[in-house]
Amino acid sequence: MAKLRVESFTISLDGFGAGPNQDIDNPLGVGGTSLHGWALATRTIQKNLFGSDSGEAGIDDDFAARGFQNIGAWILGRNMFGPVRGPWPDETWRGWWGENPVYHVPVFVLTNYPRAPLVMEGGTTFHFVTEGISAALARAREAAEGKDVRLGGGVNVMQQYLRQRLIDEMHIAIAPVLLGSGERLFEGTNLPALGYACTTHEPSPLATHLILTRQ
Amino acid sequence: MAKLRVESFTISLDGFGAGPNQDIDNPLGVGGTSLHGWALATRTIQKNLFGSDSGEAGIDDDFAARGFQNIGAWILGRNMFGPVRGPWPDETWRGWWGENPVYHVPVFVLTNYPRAPLVMEGGTTFHFVTEGISAALARAREAAEGKDVRLGGGVNVMQQYLRQRLIDEMHIAIAPVLLGSGERLFEGTNLPALGYACTTHEPSPLATHLILTRQ
Numbered sequence: 001m002a003k004l005r006v007e008s009f010t011i012s013l014d015g016f017g018a019g020p021n022q023d024i025d026n027p028l029g030v031g032g033t034s035l036h037g038w039a040l041a042t043r044t045i046q047k048n049l050f051g052s053d054s055g056e057a058g059i060d061d062d063f064a065a066r067g068f069q070n071i072g073a074w075i076l077g078r079n080m081f082g083p084v085r086g087p088w089p090d091e092t093w094r095g096w097w098g099e100n101p102v103y104h105v106p107v108f109v110l111t112n113y114p115r116a117p118l119v120m121e122g123g124t125t126f127h128f129v130t131e132g133i134s135a136a137l138a139r140a141r142e143a144a145e146g147k148d149v150r151l152g153g154g155v156n157v158m159q160q161y162l163r164q165r166l167i168d169e170m171h172i173a174i175a176p177v178l179l180g181s182g183e184r185l186f187e188g189t190n191l192p193a194l195g196y197a198c199t200t201h202e203p204s205p206l207a208t209h210l211i212l213t214r215q
Numbered sequence: 216m217a218k219l220r221v222e223s224f225t226i227s228l229d230g231f232g233a234g235p236n237q238d239i240d241n242p243l244g245v246g247g248t249s250l251h252g253w254a255l256a257t258r259t260i261q262k263n264l265f266g267s268d269s270g271e272a273g274i275d276d277d278f279a280a281r282g283f284q285n286i287g288a289w290i291l292g293r294n295m296f297g298p299v300r301g302p303w304p305d306e307t308w309r310g311w312w313g314e315n316p317v318y319h320v321p322v323f324v325l326t327n328y329p330r331a332p333l334v335m336e337g338g339t340t341f342h343f344v345t346e347g348i349s350a351a352l353a354r355a356r357e358a359a360e361g362k363d364v365r366l367g368g369g370v371n372v373m374q375q376y377l378r379q380r381l382i383d384e385m386h387i388a389i390a391p392v393l394l395g396s397g398e399r400l401f402e403g404t405n406l407p408a409l410g411y412a413c414t415t416h417e418p419s420p421l422a423t424h425l426i427l428t429r430q
Contacts, residue, residue: 013389013413013425014401015230031407174228174389176416176425180405186229190395192246198228201391203418210228210391 002141003148003168004075006158007067009185010035010173010207016182017155024083027096029182035175038206039064048102059204063171072144074103075136077157078111081126087113094118095126106143108136110157133160155183162189162196168214170196173207217356218363218383219290221373222282224400225250225388225422231397232370239298242311249392253421254279263317274419278386287359289318290351292372293326296341302328309333310341321358323351325372348375370398377404377411383429385411388422 011017012035019029026032039045044064046055055061082093095101095118104123111128118126129136140149151161161167172185191212200211226232227250234244241247254260259279261270270276297308310316310333319338326343333341344351355364366376376382387400406427415426 192395
C-alpha cells in the first residue's frame with residue numbers, strides 16, 4: 001500500500017523542528033534556516049528549488065533525492081503554507097514559493113478556515129482541508145493515485161499524525177545547530193510505544209540522517 | 216583555568232539521557248544501556264572498565280579517551296552513585312563499580328543526606344556533599360589540583376550546572392536509539408541563551424559526537 005512519508009525533516013541538536021516566532025521574514029522561525037545547511041548544499045535542492053546546476057552529490061543528496069521519489073501528493077500544516085493566522089482575509093497569499101511551487105502535485109493544506117482550491121503553475125494545486133488529519137490523508141491518498149503521500153510538517157501536524165500511528169516512515173536529519181527554543185518534534189511523543197524504531201542511521205559531515213519506521 | 220567538563224554523555228535520538236525506572240538492575244534506567252553501544256566498543260572503555268585489550272580505535276575511541284585526559288576529580292549526582300533513595304540506611308552500598316572503581320581520583324557525590332567519605336582501592340575516594348552544586352564544584356576544583364573536573368551526570372545534575380553556566384565544555388554523543396521516555400537532557404534549557412554553541416560535530420557510524428562550548 002502507498003505510504004505516508006516524512007522526508008528531509010530537520011531538527012536541531014536540542015530537538016527543535018523550527019525556531020520560535022515564525023513570520024513572513026522567518027518562515028522557519030528565528031534561526032530555523034540554519035537547520036537546512038545540509039539540504040541547501042545538495043544537487044537535488046539546488047535544482048528543484050532554485051533551478052541551479054550547482055550543489056553536491058553524496059549522502060546528503062541521496063537523502064534529499066529520496067524525498068521527491070514516488071510522491072503523488074503532499075500534506076502541509078497551515079503554517080507551512082504561510083504566515084496568515086485566523087480566517088483568510090482575502091485570496092492574496094498564494095504560498096511561500098511563487099507562481100510555480102516546488103510540489104508539482106496536489107497539496108492538501110490543513111486549516112480551520114475554508115478556502116477555494118488554488119491552482120498554480122506546474123501541476124501544483126493547493127486544496128484547503130477543514131475536516132482534520134484523517135480526511136486530509138484520505139483525500140491525499142486518492143489524489144496520489146497509488147503513489148506515496150509526503151507529509152511536509154510543521155511540528156504540530158507531524159505530532160498529530162504520529163500519535164495516530166498514521167506515518168509509515170520518517171526521514172529525520174539532525175543538524176549540528178542549537179536553537180534553544182521553538183517546537184520540539186518529539187515532545188510528548190513516545191516513539192517506541194507507538195511502534196517506531198530507528199532502522200537507518202547514516203551520518204554525513206553536515207547532518208545525521210535517520211529513518212524511523214513503524215513496525 | 217581548569218575546566219568543568221562533561222564527557223561521553225550520551226543521549227537518544229529523542230533526547231533522553233537515561234531511560235525511565237532506574238533501579239539496581241537498570242542503573243541507566245530501562246533501555247538506557249543501549250545508549251552506550253558506541254562507547255562499549257572502544258579500546259578506551261574496554262581497557263578502563265573491563266581490563267580488556269579488545270575494543271576498537273577510531274573516532275569513537277578518540278572521544279572516549281578525551282574523557283580520561285587531565286581529569287583531577289569527578290562530580291556525580293547521587294543516582295549515578297547508586298539506587299538508594301532517601302537517608303542512607305547503612306554503609307552497605309559502595310557504588311556500582313566494585314572495590315576498585317574506574318575513577319582513581321576524588322569523586323564528589325551530591326546528596327541531601329550526609330555520609331562519611333568512602334575510601335576505595337586504586338585512588339578513588341567518594342566524598343558526599345550536602346551543600347549544593349557550587350560547594351561540590353569548589354571542593355572538586357581544590358581536590359583536582361589544577362586539573363579539570365569531570366561532571367558525570369545524571370541529567371538533573373547536568374541541568375543544574377548548565378543553568379548556572381558552570382560547565383565549560385560538554386562532549387555529547389547522540390546514539391541511534393529511541394528511548395521514548397525518561398529524562399531529557401535539554402528539557403527547559405535554552406543553550407544558546409546560556410551562551411553555548413556547537414563547536415565540534417563529528418559523526419561516526421555508531422554515534423554523532425558534539426562538543427558544546429560556553430562562549
